[in-house]
Amino acid sequence: MIRFENVTMVYDNGHRALNNINLTIGNGEFVFIVGESGAGKSTLIKLLLKEIDPTAGSIFVKDMDITKMKRKDIPYYRRGIGVVFQDFRLLPHKTVYENVAFAMEIMEASKKEIRRQVPAVLNMVGLAPKANSFPGQLSGGEQQRTSLARALVNNPSILIADEPTGNLDTATAGEIMKIINMINHRGTTVLMATHAREIVDSMKKRVITLHKGAMVSDKEKGEYFVEA
Amino acid sequence: MKLRTWKRMAKQGFHNVFRNRIMSLASVSAIAAALFVLGLVLMVVMNINNIVASLESKVEVTIFLKSEAQRLDIQSLERQIKSWEGISELRFVSKQEALNTWKEEWGDKKYLLDGYHAGNNPLPDSFHIKLEKPEYVADIVEKANAFKMVEKVQYSKDVVDSISSIASTTRIFGLIIVAVLIAMAMIIIHNTIRISVYSRRREVNIMKYIGATDWYIRWPFLMEGMVLGLFGAVISGGLTAGVYSMLVSRMSGSPVQSNLLSLFQLLPLERVMYPVSALFLLVGVMVGTTASLLSISRHLRV
Numbered sequence: 001m002i003r004f005e006n007v008t009m010v011y012d013n014g015h016r017a018l019n020n021i022n023l024t025i026g027n028g029e030f031v032f033i034v035g036e037s038g039a040g041k042s043t044l045i046k047l048l049l050k051e052i053d054p055t056a057g058s059i060f061v062k063d064m065d066i067t068k069m070k071r072k073d074i075p076y077y078r079r080g081i082g083v084v085f086q087d088f089r090l091l092p093h094k095t096v097y098e099n100v101a102f103a104m105e106i107m108e109a110s111k112k113e114i115r116r117q118v119p120a121v122l123n124m125v126g127l128a129p130k131a132n133s134f135p136g137q138l139s140g141g142e143q144q145r146t147s148l149a150r151a152l153v154n155n156p157s158i159l160i161a162d163e164p165t166g167n168l169d170t171a172t173a174g175e176i177m178k179i180i181n182m183i184n185h186r187g188t189t190v191l192m193a194t195h196a197r198e199i200v201d202s203m204k205k206r207v208i209t210l211h212k213g214a215m216v217s218d219k220e221k222g223e224y225f226v227e228a
Numbered sequence: 229m230k231l232r233t234w235k236r237m238a239k240q241g242f243h244n245v246f247r248n249r250i251m252s253l254a255s256v257s258a259i260a261a262a263l264f265v266l267g268l269v270l271m272v273v274m275n276i277n278n279i280v281a282s283l284e285s286k287v288e289v290t291i292f293l294k295s296e297a298q299r300l301d302i303q304s305l306e307r308q309i310k311s312w313e314g315i316s317e318l319r320f321v322s323k324q325e326a327l328n329t330w331k332e333e334w335g336d337k338k339y340l341l342d343g344y345h346a347g348n349n350p351l352p353d354s355f356h357i358k359l360e361k362p363e364y365v366a367d368i369v370e371k372a373n374a375f376k377m378v379e380k381v382q383y384s385k386d387v388v389d390s391i392s393s394i395a396s397t398t399r400i401f402g403l404i405i406v407a408v409l410i411a412m413a414m415i416i417i418h419n420t421i422r423i424s425v426y427s428r429r430r431e432v433n434i435m436k437y438i439g440a441t442d443w444y445i446r447w448p449f450l451m452e453g454m455v456l457g458l459f460g461a462v463i464s465g466g467l468t469a470g471v472y473s474m475l476v477s478r479m480s481g482s483p484v485q486s487n488l489l490s491l492f493q494l495l496p497l498e499r500v501m502y503p504v505s506a507l508f509l510l511v512g513v514m515v516g517t518t519a520s521l522l523s524i525s526r527h528l529r530v
Contacts, residue, residue: 049437072441079439089434093247106440108230150438 001027001158001189002048007057009043009213017043019213021057025191027157030184032200033193034224035210041193044210045162048191049083050074062157079107082151082159082188086166088143090135090150096122096142097131100149107154121149125179141172148179152188159183161192165199173199200224229443237444241451251424252456258420259460259516260467262413263508267468269409270507271500273402278495280395285316287362287391289369289383291355295323297377302353305375309355312371314364319356326351352379362392413511417460418519421453425523432527442528449520457516461508468504473497 004023010016018040025031033041046052047059050066058065062080069077090099097118104114122128125145135143144164151159161180165173177199184190194200200207200223207222208215245252291309293302302320309318321329327349331338344350359365365388372381425432435445476494 075436075439075441075444077439078437083437089430089437091431091434093243093431102435103438105233105236106435106438106444108233110232 001025001029001062002191003060004044005058005060007047007054007059009040009047009052010055017213018047018054018210021215023208023215023218025189028184028187028189030181030190030203030205031192032203032205032207032222032224033191033210034195034200034207036195038212039210040213041210042162043213045160045191045193048160049081050077075106079154080156080158082148082154082156084144084147084151084159084161084164086163088135088140088147088167090143090146092135095132095134096127096138096146096149099135099146100153103150103153117153118149121153124152124182125149139172140168141175144168144172144176145179148176148183152183156188158189158191161190161194163194164192165194165196170198177203195224197224233444234447237447238451240448242455244448244452245455248424248428251427255417255420255424255456255516256459256463259413259417259457259512260463262416263461263464263512264467266406266409266413266511267464267504267508268471270406270504271468271472273406274500274503275495276398277402280391280398283391284361284395285358287359287365287383287388289357289359289365289372289381291357291372291381292379293353293355294377294379295352297353301377305377306355309357309372312368314360314368315357316360317356317358321354321356323349323351323353326354362388362395410507410511414515417457417512417515418522421456421516421519422523425449425520425527429527432524436528445528446521446524449524450517453516453518453520454513455516457512457514458509460516461505461512464512465501465505465508468508469497469501472500 002023002025004021007018007021007023008016009018021040021044033044035041043052047054048061048066050069053067058067060066061077064077066077091102094102100118100121101114104117109117119128119131122131125148127142127145127149130138130142130146133142135146138146144167148164159180164180165176168176173196180190180192181203204221206218206220207224209217293305306318306320309315324346327341327344327346330351331341334341357368359368365383365385369381369383372378432445476497479494
């Protein structure tokens with residue numbers, strides 16, 4: 001599903017964010033990417049979203065080398081990937097319903113499809129009663145659930161989550177993790193960057209640890225562990 | 229793109245205008261203010277040009293004919309003059325008419341001219357020509373002199389020369405001022421819209437992440453810019469028309485008007501407002517649209 005081959009990323013300012021990463025993630029896997037700030041987690045996610053291109057190496061997603069992808073094809077590539085961020089990134093002037101519907105509108109879905117799909121997804125994340133609220137009127141957990149609903153509404157095969165619980169308290173984070181876990185059980189490959197030790201330790205999933213741009217461990221049913 | 233997508237983007241564009249009320253208000257007022265200043269200057273320039281044009285049309289050439297000229301020859305000359313380029317008015321004054329006018333002009337001393345009558349009238353027949361532009365003088369003088377029956381061609385060279393130099397100077401200056409103001413209006417409008425777009429760069433960023441194409445993001449902004457430009461143009465058009473019609477009504481009642489005769493007559497409102505509002509719409513909508521387009525581009529590189 002996702003394959004990094006000898007990927008190295010050196011930013012323009014000379015900072016070596018990732019060094020020779022080799023990594024394969026299979027269909028339907030749930031993978032944590034852990035490491036301290038500056039370990040290279042965000043760079044890895046930016047590469048996957050093709051926000052940046054690696055200095056060297058290839059990245060395959062669904063057997064396609066995205067480093068060779070044309071600029072005009074990027075939007076279509078991103079539609080196959082759901083993304084959620086620590087800061088939610090919702091459109092502030094749109095309601096919960098509209099935020100989720102927007103992700104379908106850009107795919108030129110019909111009103112009928114949108115009317116069928118959006119309430120179903122909102123139901124799944126438990127936000128149906130808040131459909132007409134604006135992001136500013138929601139709690140952090142509700143905002144993250146909205147952003148999850150938006151990521152899911154087009155049935156992506158991959159979900160990328162960058163510190164999705166970073167701004168949430170423990171109880172709310174737990175609810176968000178339940179939803180992400182449920183999404184994974186429906187067959188979506190999940191890649192989640194985090195430094196929330198309790199979450200990683202309790203979920204017993206594959207854990208990839210980055211340290212100063214290098215992959216230092218890759219364990220099935222692993223635990224949070226960072227080399228000093 | 230599908231029709232429903234176009235509809236959605238248009239709706240989005242209009243919604244944005246109202247959702248970003250403060251920035252929209254700032255953009256519309258900047259557009260309106262810039263265009264209003266442009267409009268006022270344009271009106272001054274148009275009126276000065278009008279005055280200059282009316283001065284130009286006052287340039288006159290008089291062709292005096294020899295006394296032996298025959299009626300038939302005179303008529304054929306009249307037909308020929310009419311066909312020349314640059315003639316706005318042609319009037320034949322017979323020697324008898326000239327004598328009558330002369331006597332009238334002398335008023336209560338006209339008895340001094342009592343000795344003159346049709347039989348010994350010393351005045352020649354003449355053609356009085358008004359020109360469209362002073363530039364035609366030389367040409368017409370040359371053509372007229374070529375006729376045998378023409379005694380003398382008279383015109384005031386100094387007046388003609390100074391009028392034509394004033395005319396070309398004011399036109400060039402007017403054009404430069406208007407061009408500078410159009411450029412300034414464009415820069416002001418562009419900057420305001422750029423700020424408005426900048427304030428929403430995060431939204432643009434989000435849209436990119438969930439897979440919106442560049443054009444899907446651009447179109448609503450473009451339509452928004454068009455609407456802002458349109459509003460600005462309509463407001464400034466109304467303001468300019470109001471100020472101008474006030475001026476026209478003030479001027480028409482004042483004594484200045486009657487003293488200076490028709491020379492300083494303001495152009496009627498319609499004649500000014502047609503070109504001005506056309507320019508407003510063009511500048512407003514064009515700059516609004518292109519400014520949005522240019523401003524958005526720098527935020528699409530994600």
